[in-house]
Amino acid sequence: MEESNNITSKNIVYCAQSLDGYIAGPNGEIDWLDTIPNPEGQDMGYTALMNEVDAIVMGRNTFDLVKSFDIEWPYAKPVVVLSHSMETAPTDFKDKILLEKGGVQEVLSRLHDVGYHKLYIDGGLTIQQFLSADAIDELRITTLPVLLGKGIKLFAELDKRLWFDHVKTDVFLGQLVQSWYIRKRG
Amino acid sequence: MEESNNITSKNIVYCAQSLDGYIAGPNGEIDWLDTIPNPEGQDMGYTALMNEVDAIVMGRNTFDLVKSFDIEWPYAKPVVVLSHSMETAPTDFKDKILLEKGGVQEVLSRLHDVGYHKLYIDGGLTIQQFLSADAIDELRITTLPVLLGKGIKLFAELDKRLWFDHVKTDVFLGQLVQSWYIRKRG
Numbered sequence: 001m002e003e004s005n006n007i008t009s010k011n012i013v014y015c016a017q018s019l020d021g022y023i024a025g026p027n028g029e030i031d032w033l034d035t036i037p038n039p040e041g042q043d044m045g046y047t048a049l050m051n052e053v054d055a056i057v058m059g060r061n062t063f064d065l066v067k068s069f070d071i072e073w074p075y076a077k078p079v080v081v082l083s084h085s086m087e088t089a090p091t092d093f094k095d096k097i098l099l100e101k102g103g104v105q106e107v108l109s110r111l112h113d114v115g116y117h118k119l120y121i122d123g124g125l126t127i128q129q130f131l132s133a134d135a136i137d138e139l140r141i142t143t144l145p146v147l148l149g150k151g152i153k154l155f156a157e158l159d160k161r162l163w164f165d166h167v168k169t170d171v172f173l174g175q176l177v178q179s180w181y182i183r184k185r186g
Numbered sequence: 187m188e189e190s191n192n193i194t195s196k197n198i199v200y201c202a203q204s205l206d207g208y209i210a211g212p213n214g215e216i217d218w219l220d221t222i223p224n225p226e227g228q229d230m231g232y233t234a235l236m237n238e239v240d241a242i243v244m245g246r247n248t249f250d251l252v253k254s255f256d257i258e259w260p261y262a263k264p265v266v267v268l269s270h271s272m273e274t275a276p277t278d279f280k281d282k283i284l285l286e287k288g289g290v291q292e293v294l295s296r297l298h299d300v301g302y303h304k305l306y307i308d309g310g311l312t313i314q315q316f317l318s319a320d321a322i323d324e325l326r327i328t329t330l331p332v333l334l335g336k337g338i339k340l341f342a343e344l345d346k347r348l349w350f351d352h353v354k355t356d357v358f359l360g361q362l363v364q365s366w367y368i369r370k371r372g
Contacts, residue, residue, distance in 0.1 A: 143365070
């Protein structure tokens with residue numbers, strides 16, 4: 001959490017994982033995320049998160065995944081796509097995304113300059129890259145009651161231990177355990 | 187969960203993990219488990235578990251680890267040590283442990299025959315071996331608010347998804363999130 005001119009910047013991870021720490025199956029399967037009946041459309045803090053952040057930061061893989069869904073563009077906030085290979089946004093997305101590349105601190109510094117201070121960091125590799133730079137201030141992780149057995153991991157190896165403070169835990173739909181953590185620094 | 191002659195057999199995992207799913211650091215470090223102040227000696231369900239089970243099943247590594255602690259033998263219940271290499275129990279442990287080897291179902295069948303039906307399954311490899319045989323009926327997992335970054339994993343890869351029912355979640359010491367799950371079969 002970085003403060004300057006009374007503006008608090010923070011980077012928030014909000015995601016779902018299996019009990020064994022996967023965010024998707026080996027071929028990107030996310031069917032298991034919608035298995036628990038949710039008759040009242042409980043949003044598990046997603047709307048509150050979206051209202052709280054200035055922008056969403058995601059990697060190229062997550063952008064491609066969202067694009068592949070046959071739905072309207074789901075984000076009301078600016079989306080920053082991190083990509084080293086994409087030079088310009090695809091035609092249909094020119095007014096929807098901002099392309100960025102470079103190191104985490106470099107990207108953050110440019111986003112702060114354009115007024116994006118509270119960021120929702122999304123996508124496995126992007127989350128891992130930010131954690132590796134110790135640039136994540138909050139984790140809001142929802143654990144589903146399944147061992148997937150294999151797939152794409154939420155966390156990668158890190159060079160140092162990162163301690164967090166547990167803020168709260170909520171259980172949704174009787175099955176999903178959502179815990180909030182704030183990074184404990186210094 | 188297997189029932190015969192009105193006796194319910196079940197195998198329970200009770201363990202602590204880091205946020206990123208490690209049960210110990212890369213060299214077996216468990217110092218991080220005792221970092222959260224616990225002035226009233228909250229036992230987080232350990233005594234209740236011990237009263238509930240007939241025996242503890244652990245691998246050779248866990249046995250060696252417990253032996254290495256300079257403390258009195260901590261178990262009031264029979265301890266079953268799984269080992270393919272140990273032929274006889276070390277002299278000081280002849281009345282404390284029972285040696286077993288073989289496949290999970292084979293071991294379970296022999297333990298049921300001697301009246302051990304409710305089992306506390308402990309140790310990373312043993313837990314993984316039992317999960318791989320779909321022989322775990324309950325998970326009671328306590329998550330500490332730290333990303334260790336590397337170490338010994340709680341879960342290994344599995345050939346199939348295993349769904350559980352979330353029973354309850356308790357937060358201990360404001361920091362430790364303990365969730366109970368029961369295996370959902372059929």
